[in-house]
Amino acid sequence: MRHLISPLDFSVGELDKLMDLANDIEATPEKYAHACAGKTLATLFYEPSTRTRLSHEAAMYNLGGNVLGFSSANSSSATKGESVSDTLRMISCYADICAMRHPKEGAATVACKHSGIPVINAGDGGHQHPTQTLADLLTIRSLKGHLDNMTIGLCGDLKFGRTVHSLIHALVRYPGIRFVLISPEELKLPGYIRSDVLDKKNIPYEEVERLEDALPKLDLLYMTRVQKERFFNEEDYVRMKDFYILDAAKMKLAPEDMYVLHPLPRVNEISVEVDDDPRAAYFKQAQYGVYIRMALILTLLEIEV
Amino acid sequence: MRHLISPLDFSVGELDKLMDLANDIEATPEKYAHACAGKTLATLFYEPSTRTRLSHEAAMYNLGGNVLGFSSANSSSATKGESVSDTLRMISCYADICAMRHPKEGAATVACKHSGIPVINAGDGGHQHPTQTLADLLTIRSLKGHLDNMTIGLCGDLKFGRTVHSLIHALVRYPGIRFVLISPEELKLPGYIRSDVLDKKNIPYEEVERLEDALPKLDLLYMTRVQKERFFNEEDYVRMKDFYILDAAKMKLAPEDMYVLHPLPRVNEISVEVDDDPRAAYFKQAQYGVYIRMALILTLLEIEV
Amino acid sequence: MRHLISPLDFSVGELDKLMDLANDIEATPEKYAHACAGKTLATLFYEPSTRTRLSHEAAMYNLGGNVLGFSSANSSSATKGESVSDTLRMISCYADICAMRHPKEGAATVACKHSGIPVINAGDGGHQHPTQTLADLLTIRSLKGHLDNMTIGLCGDLKFGRTVHSLIHALVRYPGIRFVLISPEELKLPGYIRSDVLDKKNIPYEEVERLEDALPKLDLLYMTRVQKERFFNEEDYVRMKDFYILDAAKMKLAPEDMYVLHPLPRVNEISVEVDDDPRAAYFKQAQYGVYIRMALILTLLEIEV
Numbered sequence: 001m002r003h004l005i006s007p008l009d010f011s012v013g014e015l016d017k018l019m020d021l022a023n024d025i026e027a028t029p030e031k032y033a034h035a036c037a038g039k040t041l042a043t044l045f046y047e048p049s050t051r052t053r054l055s056h057e058a059a060m061y062n063l064g065g066n067v068l069g070f071s072s073a074n075s076s077s078a079t080k081g082e083s084v085s086d087t088l089r090m091i092s093c094y095a096d097i098c099a100m101r102h103p104k105e106g107a108a109t110v111a112c113k114h115s116g117i118p119v120i121n122a123g124d125g126g127h128q129h130p131t132q133t134l135a136d137l138l139t140i141r142s143l144k145g146h147l148d149n150m151t152i153g154l155c156g157d158l159k160f161g162r163t164v165h166s167l168i169h170a171l172v173r174y175p176g177i178r179f180v181l182i183s184p185e186e187l188k189l190p191g192y193i194r195s196d197v198l199d200k201k202n203i204p205y206e207e208v209e210r211l212e213d214a215l216p217k218l219d220l221l222y223m224t225r226v227q228k229e230r231f232f233n234e235e236d237y238v239r240m241k242d243f244y245i246l247d248a249a250k251m252k253l254a255p256e257d258m259y260v261l262h263p264l265p266r267v268n269e270i271s272v273e274v275d276d277d278p279r280a281a282y283f284k285q286a287q288y289g290v291y292i293r294m295a296l297i298l299t300l301l302e303i304e305v
Numbered sequence: 306m307r308h309l310i311s312p313l314d315f316s317v318g319e320l321d322k323l324m325d326l327a328n329d330i331e332a333t334p335e336k337y338a339h340a341c342a343g344k345t346l347a348t349l350f351y352e353p354s355t356r357t358r359l360s361h362e363a364a365m366y367n368l369g370g371n372v373l374g375f376s377s378a379n380s381s382s383a384t385k386g387e388s389v390s391d392t393l394r395m396i397s398c399y400a401d402i403c404a405m406r407h408p409k410e411g412a413a414t415v416a417c418k419h420s421g422i423p424v425i426n427a428g429d430g431g432h433q434h435p436t437q438t439l440a441d442l443l444t445i446r447s448l449k450g451h452l453d454n455m456t457i458g459l460c461g462d463l464k465f466g467r468t469v470h471s472l473i474h475a476l477v478r479y480p481g482i483r484f485v486l487i488s489p490e491e492l493k494l495p496g497y498i499r500s501d502v503l504d505k506k507n508i509p510y511e512e513v514e515r516l517e518d519a520l521p522k523l524d525l526l527y528m529t530r531v532q533k534e535r536f537f538n539e540e541d542y543v544r545m546k547d548f549y550i551l552d553a554a555k556m557k558l559a560p561e562d563m564y565v566l567h568p569l570p571r572v573n574e575i576s577v578e579v580d581d582d583p584r585a586a587y588f589k590q591a592q593y594g595v596y597i598r599m600a601l602i603l604t605l606l607e608i609e610v
Numbered sequence: 611m612r613h614l615i616s617p618l619d620f621s622v623g624e625l626d627k628l629m630d631l632a633n634d635i636e637a638t639p640e641k642y643a644h645a646c647a648g649k650t651l652a653t654l655f656y657e658p659s660t661r662t663r664l665s666h667e668a669a670m671y672n673l674g675g676n677v678l679g680f681s682s683a684n685s686s687s688a689t690k691g692e693s694v695s696d697t698l699r700m701i702s703c704y705a706d707i708c709a710m711r712h713p714k715e716g717a718a719t720v721a722c723k724h725s726g727i728p729v730i731n732a733g734d735g736g737h738q739h740p741t742q743t744l745a746d747l748l749t750i751r752s753l754k755g756h757l758d759n760m761t762i763g764l765c766g767d768l769k770f771g772r773t774v775h776s777l778i779h780a781l782v783r784y785p786g787i788r789f790v791l792i793s794p795e796e797l798k799l800p801g802y803i804r805s806d807v808l809d810k811k812n813i814p815y816e817e818v819e820r821l822e823d824a825l826p827k828l829d830l831l832y833m834t835r836v837q838k839e840r841f842f843n844e845e846d847y848v849r850m851k852d853f854y855i856l857d858a859a860k861m862k863l864a865p866e867d868m869y870v871l872h873p874l875p876r877v878n879e880i881s882v883e884v885d886d887d888p889r890a891a892y893f894k895q896a897q898y899g900v901y902i903r904m905a906l907i908l909t910l911l912e913i914e915v
Contacts, residue, residue, distance in 0.1 A: 033343050038643050040671050042664070051395060054347070054373050058399035061345050061371040066671040068664050070681065071375065082875035085882075090661060090874060093897040094668035114885075264395060265387035272390075275419075287398040338648050356700060359652070359678050363704035366650050366676040376680065569700060570692035577695075580724075592703040 002300055003112040003119040007133040007170045019138050022288070022295040026142075029062065035298060035305050036065030042095035043069035044087070045122070046102045051264065052122050052131070055286070056099040059293035068095060084111045092116030097301055099131075100124075118300035120293075126162050132263055133166040134296065135289035140220060142288060143259050143281055149176030153214045156182070156224035156244050156269060158189040163263045164224055165193060172201050179205035180214045184240045187230055210243045215253040221246070223262040223282075225269050247271040251279065261285050307605055308417040308424040312438040312475045324443050327593070327600040331447075334367065340603060340610050341370030347400035348374035349392070350427070351407040356569065357427050357436070360591070361404040364598035373400065389416045397421030402606055404436075405429075423605035425598075431467050437568055438471040439601065440594035445525060447593060448564050448586055454481030458519045461487070461529035461549050461574060463494040468568045469529055470498060477506050484510035485519045489545050492535055515548045520558040526551070528567040528587075530574050552576040556584065566590050612910055613722040613729040617743040617780045629748050632898070632905040636752075639672065645908060645915050646675030652705035653679035654697070655732070656712045661874065662732050662741070665896070666709040669903035678705065694721045702726030707911055709741075710734075728910035730903075736772050742873055743776040744906065745899035750830060752898060753869050753891055759786030763824045766792070766834035766854055766879060768799040773873045774834055775803060782811050789815035790824045794850050797840055820853045825863040831856070833872040833892075835879050857881040861889065871895050 003009070010018060025032050041060040043053050048071055057067045084102065088111045091098055099120040100108055108121035108128075123129045141147050152171065154164050158181055168189075171177050179198070181189050188207060198205050208214050215221070226244045228237055246260065251274055262270060262282040274280050298305070308314070315323060330337050346365040348358050353376055362372045389407065393416045396403055405416055406427040413426035413433070428434045446452050457476065459469050463486055473494075476482050484503070486494050493512060503510050513519050520526070531549045533542055551565065556579055567575055567587040579585050603610070613619070620628060635642050651670040653663050658681055667677045694712065698721045701708055710721055711732040718731035718738075733739045751757050762781065764774050768791055778799075781787050789808070791799050798817060808815050818824050825831070836854045838847055856870065861884055872880060872892040884890050908915070 038672075038674075040668065048379065050375055054375075054396070054399050057373040058345065061373065062343075064343075067373070068667040068671065068677070070660055070664075072379065074658065074682065081877045086875060089893050090896050091664070093893070093900055094664050265391060267386045283394050283398065286395050290398055353684065355680055359680075359701070359704050362678040363650065366678065367648075369648075372678070377684065570696060572691045588699050588703070591700050595703055 001118055003108075003115075003121075004130055004296060004300065005108050005112065005119070005121045006128050007130040007166050009130070012173050015134075015137065018134070018292070018295050018299055019141055021298065022138050022291040023142060025294050026291050032063055032294065032298070032305055034064040035303055036060060036063035036301070039065040039097070039301065040095040041065055041067045041297065042091045042098040043067060043071070044091065044098055044100040045069065045071050046073045046100075046107075048072045049101055049123065052101060053099075055289045056120070056122065056131075056293055058290050059297055062290065063294055063297060085114050088112070088115040088119065097297060120296065120300070126160070129162055129166060131289070131293055131296065132163055133170050134292045135285060136163075136167050136222070136261060136263070137170055138292045139261060139281060139285040139288040140259075143284070144219065144257075147171070148174040150219040151178045151180060151217055153180045153182055153218040153221040154224075155211055155214070155221060156226045157187045157230060158183045158224075159187040160230065161224045164189075164222065167222065168193060168197060172197060172203050177203060179203065180218060181205055181207045182209070182211050182214045182244070183207075184209060184226070184236065184243070186232055186236070187226065209240075211246065212243075212250060212253060215250060215258070216255070218254060218258050221254070221258055221260050223260060223266075223269055225267060245269055245271060246274055248273045248277070251277055254279070306423055308413075308420075308426075309435055309601060309605065310413050310417065310424070310426045311433050312435040312471050314435070317478050320439075320442065323439070323597070323600050323604055324446055326603065327443050327596040328447060330599050331596050337368055337599065337603070337610055339369040340608055341365060341368035341606070344370040344402070344606065345400040346370055346372050346602065347396045347403040348372060348376070349396065349403055349405040350374065350376050351378045351405070351412075353377045354406055354428065357406060358404075360594045361425070361427065361436075361598055363595050364602055367595065368599055368602060390419050393417070393420040393424065402602060425601065425605070431465070434467055434471060436594070436598055436601065437468055438475050439597045440590060441468075441472050441527070441566060441568070442475055443597045444566060444586060444590040444593040445564075448589070449525065449562075452476070453479040455524040456483045456485060456522055458485045458487055458523040458526040459529075460516055460519070460526060461531045462492045462535060463488045463529075464492040465535065466529045469494075469527065472527065473498060473502060477502055477508050482508060484508065485523060486510055486512045487514075487516050487519050487549070488512075489514060489531070489541065489548070491537055491541070492531065514545075516551065517548075517555060517558060520555060520563070521560070523559060523563050526559070526563055526565050528565060528571070528574055530572060550574055550576060551579055553578045553582070556582055559584070611728055613718075613725075613731075614740055614906060614910065615718050615722065615729070615731045616738050617740040617776050619740070622783050625744075625747065628744070628902070628905050628909055629751055631908065632748050632901040633752060635904050636901050642673055642904065642908070642915055644674040645913055646670060646673035646911070649675040649707070649911065650705040651675055651677050651907065652701045652708040653677060653681070654701065654708055654710040655679065655681050656683045656710070656717075658682045659711055659733065661896075662711060663709075665899045666730070666732065666741075666903055668900050669907055672900065673904055673907060695724050698722070698725040698729065707907060730906065730910070736770070739772055739776060741899070741903055741906065742773055743780050744902045745895060746773075746777050746832070746871060746873070747780055748902045749871060749891060749895040749898040750869075753894070754829065754867075757781070758784040760829040761788045761790060761827055763790045763792055763828040763831040764834075765821055765824070765831060766836045767797045767840060768793045769797045770840065771834045774799075774832065777832065778803060778807060782807060782813050787813060789813065790828060791815055791817045792819070792821050792824050792854070793817075794819060794836070794846065794853070796842055796846070797836065819850075821856065822853075822860060822863060825860060825868070826865070828864065828868050831864070831868060831870050833870060833876070833879055835877060855879055855881065856884055858883045858887070861887055864889070
């Protein structure tokens, strides 16, 4: 039985097949409308995440399946001291596949050990959030036509941003990838990722402090949120916050085919005036998130249509 | 694309068609059992409301569709500072139609602005609760055979009762409507509704303090709750509370065809001994609430059976 | 209309039919995959219980039906002062059958009084939890081939354990049942059950303090949790806690066909090393819990396949 714990659980070749399937689903959704009839997805969310939970649920419904589960730890047996491993063995009696979010790093790994059903890691602490990464890859591949030979700007909180770390790990497997890391000093990409991932694999990258400096050379811009709390002092925050807000004026500096991604929710780091720009792809990204999860569910359940 | 934000969004003619559809659903539910197969309803409840949420969910299930969503703001991304408008754009990727309840007045209006799917306002603060009004209208029309030429008693908290205000707005569009407003001084219908709606349209009405005085002349009685907290002093509350409790003795004063409605939940304003009276229509009203929401979903999704 | 409020609501003969149906569902689940198409189960959980709720939901989905409801009192109208009886009348408009868990003893009895749909008591305070008992009986009958002529060990908290009390009531209806009651002095089976149930029906039983002393003579062992808080003093707890932990060493003392049951969740009263023992039946028990609930839903809805 196969699980999805880390975005690297799938080889580049397997990912290609998964994304081909997702694009086929996008093109001909009616072909898949009953693929999971009689199957049930359990969504076990030990911490709330509407977006991720609903995305999995939408995926299962689009495949004709059912969904059960819980949306926060309060309403789960976790409070009675049951181990995640036992919960999964129980859930294996109730469902055919499960998506689990847990505040503890490594929880998904423990969960799948005795699970009788495939486990999708829907986020384990600050560790992994592989379905977001798969959605990001599918979005990029669908919009640009390929995943290699690209200059990708990563902007915002590169220090704590789990999404960005996962995406880097996933993208360096493709040839010709270059990064422009756009962040304040305080929120730079951690040294261990720079040395262990970028340097070791000879991935070219540069670090800049202003979004405007990076925009002209990007094929793709991946935005994330810069939280005020992350800054050491108010002064720095006030000085720099506008550097990381994407607006219509800044978009004029960007190439015509530079798509903008964002894992959402956004607060104010992308101005709403950008939403109508054809390069704004963050809502499409949410849609691709459903397609890739549909493909993932089919693949893990070994259902061929 | 069409939404339901206010009960007046539909013209009288459109309402007639909607209610005809609801009555056809009541008569031949099996005809509609698969009308929404493959469609998904999102229930976005930023504040809990079991009754309204479950009524929409039941409606969608009766049409063969699916349901996803959240039942309180805690388990939603609202806490991450996402705008309602963004949430709706995201939900448009996950569902085909949505029902939203939000504590803020006007939230539904904002939500539908960028929504890619029809929005049903399931209550926005003290503002509107249009599907309750539609359910009320359908119940009256189904039981009495018409919506015009009636004397309607509105009893209880007429000051803060959103349901009653909406119902007045909706009923004054029909000819020959007269109101008897039954409430304590403290909870009288607000002046702006009396002047802007009743007086302006020359709708006859009288105000009385005792339910007993009104009952003999009513074609229909709409009960609401009188909350103790609304009174200025305990003495007034004790003196008057029984005036607004409907019991078997009071029902003897009412005409034989005077149906009793109540939006529910009731606490003690209708004695349980009234439940067996054939004129007690408040549980039927809950049932009509499902039929009208089925009709509404079909209409907003432009599905013809 | 029929409800399930107490495990004794069904005669021994009716239980046999129910368990036959459950075993047929186990053998040929596909036969039942659409038995409840178009039907809706309401899960009304006034206190959270993931396991019981999901088990009912899984049962309904396996029968091709839909599910709606709430998983805690917070998100219900209970907070508005509505009576359980009114809630059930409302829910009767939304669903075809309901499973209700409520913290108050007797709530289910009140609920079904005016209900328009069958009510399954999914636990009412410390009173009854009949579907657990039905699951226990089905598990025993499926594994042992019969429910009579057996020596059954009940281990742990026999004083407060609702599950154990219900199981005793249910098992004494079969001939040749003997009990070994294994518990610390503080947590012994209450006198009123010993006198009113065991003594009155001449059911042989013995009381022992150590699990090891009981194991060799058992046909079946039913484990429950011993909570530290139940002990009068820390000393007693430390002295005795290991007596009630089942591990691989203790399993060596048990007969080869002595199955181990546990209502779950377990904390540490069964060591995980026992999980691989073929006599460990507690996860099978969870699976049988789904089959018996499927049989129950079909029976209460009077659906024949």
